[in-house]
Structures are given as structure tokens and as C-alpha cells.
Amino acid sequence: MNQAKQAVNPYLPSYEYVPDGEPHVFNGRVYVYGSHDRFGGNDFCLNDYVCWSARADDLANWRYEGTSYRSVQDPLCAEGSTAMRLFAPDVQRGGDGRYYLFYALEFCGRISVAVSESPVGPFQFYDHVHYPDGTLLGAKEGDAFQYDPGIFVDDNGRVYLVSGFCPIPGINPKFAAMNLVTKGCQLIELADDMCTVREAPQIVLPQQADAEGTEFAEHPFFEAPSLRKANGRYYLIYSSTQNHELCYAVADKPQGVYHYGGTIVSNGDIGLDGRTVPCNYTGTNHGSIVEINGQWYVFYHRQTNRTPYSRQGCAEKITLLPDGSIPQVRVTSCGLNDGPLKSGYSYPAGIACCLQTANGAGPYRAKTTIGEEHPYITQDGPDGDIFAQQYVANLRDGSNAGYRSFLLHPGTNLTVTYRCTGDGTLEIAAKESGALALVFPVTASNTWQTAMGTLQLDGEQELWFTYRGTGALDLRGFKL
Structure with missing residues (x-):
């Protein structure tokens, strides 16, 4: 039985770059x-x-x-x-x-x-x-x-x-x-x-x-x-x-x-x-x-x-309120979806809606490139390649990627795909700077590796992935 596709951010295929929509x-x-x-x-x-x-x-x-x-x-x-x-x-x-x-x-x-x-x-x-x-x-x-x-x-x-x-x-x-x-x-x-x-x-x-x-x-x-x-x-x-x-x-x-x-x-x-x-x-x-x-x-x-x-x-x-006002909304990974994203699906890391170093994030400015300490979303193929895979690159010590939000239940398995140039741990939390829900040990490898654990989270939850260790970790995706 085919799963119904869910809407995510970005809403177009990850190889497409259409801003100013x-x-x-x-x-x-x-x-x-x-x-x-x-x-x-x-x-x-x-x-x-x-x-x-x-x-x-x-x-x-x-x-x-x-x-x-x-x-x-x-x-x-x-x-x-x-x-x-x-x-x-x-x-x-x-x-x-x-x-x-x-x-x-x-x-x-x-x-x-x-x-x-x-x-x-x-x-x-x-x-x-x-x-x-x-x-x-x-x-x-x-x-x-x-x-x-x-x-x-x-x-x-x-x-x-x-x-x-x-x-x-x-x-x-x-x-x-x-x-x-x-x-x-x-x-x-x-x-x-x-x-x-x-x-x-x-x-x-x-x-x-x-x-x-x-x-x-x-x-x-x-x-x-x-x-x-x-x-x-x-x-x-x-x-x-x-x-x-x-x-x-x-x-x-x-x-x-x-x-x-x-x-x-x-x-x-x-x-x-x-x-x-x-x-x-x-x-x-x-x-x-x-x-x-x-x-x-x-x-x-x-x-x-x-x-x-x-x-x-x-x-x-x-929401357009009766008085005409529009309350500010947060950025999410689920965007146009009818509610939180569900378990039982695989998710590309590129749907991260939050990304920052241990010292925070900052602006992208014209004619400049951010420093090598910053994580970023990229892809493994050239422009227009419909088979290119998007991923989060360069998570260094204390950097994190945040995803909002998922409908979870206790006992949900989480499988993470990553590679790393150093050794350390990948921490999973339900809130930015929140209590840890899972910790995966990470060892250096130039090929994609997987790690699996069980979450005891219930209801609508965010997922925050934080790397702590040496070198830099790339996050390809995860399955719930």
C-alpha cells in the first residue's frame, strides 16, 4: 500500500530553487x-x-x-x-x-x-x-x-x-x-x-x-x-x-x-x-x-x-483574525501539510527549519560566503539535477538542526543517516536546548552510516539534532 505523500518545507522538490513566490x-x-x-x-x-x-x-x-x-x-x-x-x-x-x-x-x-x-x-x-x-x-x-x-x-x-x-x-x-x-x-x-x-x-x-x-x-x-x-x-x-x-x-x-x-x-x-x-x-x-x-x-x-x-x-x-490582524507564525518543516508530520515516513535532512552553530546563526549577505564554522543545507548534484539529494552539511561541535513538527507516540523508532569526519555524539531533543531524548555515538567515516534508537515522546513534538565532538557531521536524513 502506497503512503500518502506529505507536504514539507520547502514545498517544491528539493532540487528546485524558486524564491519570491x-x-x-x-x-x-x-x-x-x-x-x-x-x-x-x-x-x-x-x-x-x-x-x-x-x-x-x-x-x-x-x-x-x-x-x-x-x-x-x-x-x-x-x-x-x-x-x-x-x-x-x-x-x-x-x-x-x-x-x-x-x-x-x-x-x-x-x-x-x-x-x-x-x-x-x-x-x-x-x-x-x-x-x-x-x-x-x-x-x-x-x-x-x-x-x-x-x-x-x-x-x-x-x-x-x-x-x-x-x-x-x-x-x-x-x-x-x-x-x-x-x-x-x-x-x-x-x-x-x-x-x-x-x-x-x-x-x-x-x-x-x-x-x-x-x-x-x-x-x-x-x-x-x-x-x-x-x-x-x-x-x-x-x-x-x-x-x-x-x-x-x-x-x-x-x-x-x-x-x-x-x-x-x-x-x-x-x-x-x-x-x-x-x-x-x-x-x-x-x-x-x-x-x-x-x-x-x-x-x-x-x-x-x-x-x-x-x-x-x-x-x-x-490566521486572519476578526480585527484584521495576522499573528506572526514560526517557520516549520511541515508548512502546507495538514498538521504535524507523521511517523512511518523517511525525511530528508534538508527540511530543517532551524540551523545554527553553538554561537547561533546570522544573515547571508550578498557577495559574501559564511565562515567554515557554520552548518548549511546543500545538495550532492548540480543545478537542475532531479536526482540530487539535499542534506545538512558541516554540523560542528554544538551546532544543531531543528525540525518542526511531528506527531509521535512512545516507542517510535528513529533511524538517522549521517557521516562524520571526527568522533563524538549526536544528541536528539524535543526542544531547542531541551532535555535529551536520545544520544547516538558517532565515529569518523567518509561513507553514510545509520544509527537507530527509540523515542519515548508523545504528541506533537519538535526534533533537534545537535552534534558534539571533533570534525564535522553531515546529516542526510532520518526515518520515524
């Missing part, structure tokens, strides 16, 4: 539109767009729909030149029933639009967002820099584009050299053709320079805006200058006024229950919220492979 439900299927990182890449968004979808009633089984769009299709990519990177996109169904893909090529500061008869593509170049006189949005004197488009079609058919990129001044010399015009998060109403500006851009969320003394002071707008509607309210999801969290602001109409709501998710759980240090390696975050069969979720991404350039999509259940 914008989830949408069309005709009973969930589609995710994101950028496309390259495993082992040296920059963001090196691959062309692909599309994945799942039935709304089966979020454990995602279907690869193929390449949906290539950057060389855009006229802004000079003919014969090197392909430009496709940054974070969004898709909406227009009034004509077609599907419109909004995106920006690298740091060109313009918003492009492609169109398809199908939500999976392939998309064909359509136009650039422009003013009625033909001037491209972002090219007019005084226009703010255009970036990270989010597209929203209201119940009355009116179309709104949100856009913006407002890095902290001085954080990157590259941005200073570009002389970016930054104003905050912009909202632009478009005509029915999905590309002509109907109402001039207005600023709906403040950037850091304008946030002091406002309710956004601690969480000013950085990038990644996404506009959604729920229960008669408009939610503007965005990434703040904290650079690890997705925040939200709420208004009673698309144009605002927006009021700061809070953090929905941090990819290091910062801010959750007063936490000030990350439980995982942090970095850029981008995503949105979506209702699927009556349950709301937030889609976001995590970092892997010791750099910020191999990001993967994750998702968590969220």
Missing part, C-alpha cells in the same frame, strides 16, 4: 510565480522563469509546468546580448481572461508585461508599463525606481500595480552609484489593457528616510510589495529593511491610508514571542498570502548553500 489560485489549482535561482550560482535569479502548480486539495504534490518565460523575449534585452536576469514577478488574470505576467529585468527600472492564454504559460512579451503618452513608467522626470512589481485586480475590475525598491542608504556602493530615485512603496492604477498608467503613482508605504516618527519606523518599506484583499480589507505585504521578514499593512481601500499591522513571518523567527536572535540563517524575504480551500497561508523563502543566491520557497498556515 507569489501564490495564486486559478480554476482549482495553486500556481506559484517566482524568480529562479541557480544552485551554486554567484548571483540572484540566474535562471529563466518556471511554473509549478498543485491541486488546491493536494498541496503535497506539485507539478512542474515547464519554462514559462525567457528574458531574451523582452526587447529591453538587446538582440544578441547576454540574457538579463528576470527578477521577482507576479501574475494576474485580466478582464479578457488572459494571464498577465509582470516583471522587471535586473535593475533596468522599468516594468515589463507578458501575456498567455494559460496560467502556466508560455508567456509572450506584451508591452512595458507606460504613461498614456508612451513614456515608460520609471523614465519620466521624478519617477521613482520601478522594481518588484505586484499586480492586483479588485472585485470591481480595477487594476493596481505596486512597485518599489528602497535599500538602506549606504548599504551597498552599487546602489549609490546607480543614483536611484526612491520614495517608498508606490501604487499605480492601470487601465484595462493592463499596461497603461491610469492614475499617477502615489506613495502608500514609507521608506526608511521617511518612516521616522511613524508607525512604520521599525519596519520601513524595502522591497517585495504584494497587494491582496481579504474580508473587505486590503493587505499590502512587503519586505522591510530588517531584510528577513514579511510585514503587512492594512487599509480599507487600495489607495490607503495603510496602517502598519506587524510581521507575518521571519525566516529566522526574529520577533516571534520576543525572540531577538535568529533560529536560522536569514536573508532576503519575498512572498505573499493566499487563501486555499478556506485556509490562509503565507509563502516566503529561505536561504541555502552558504550564500543568498540559492533560495527556496516555503509556506506556513496563518
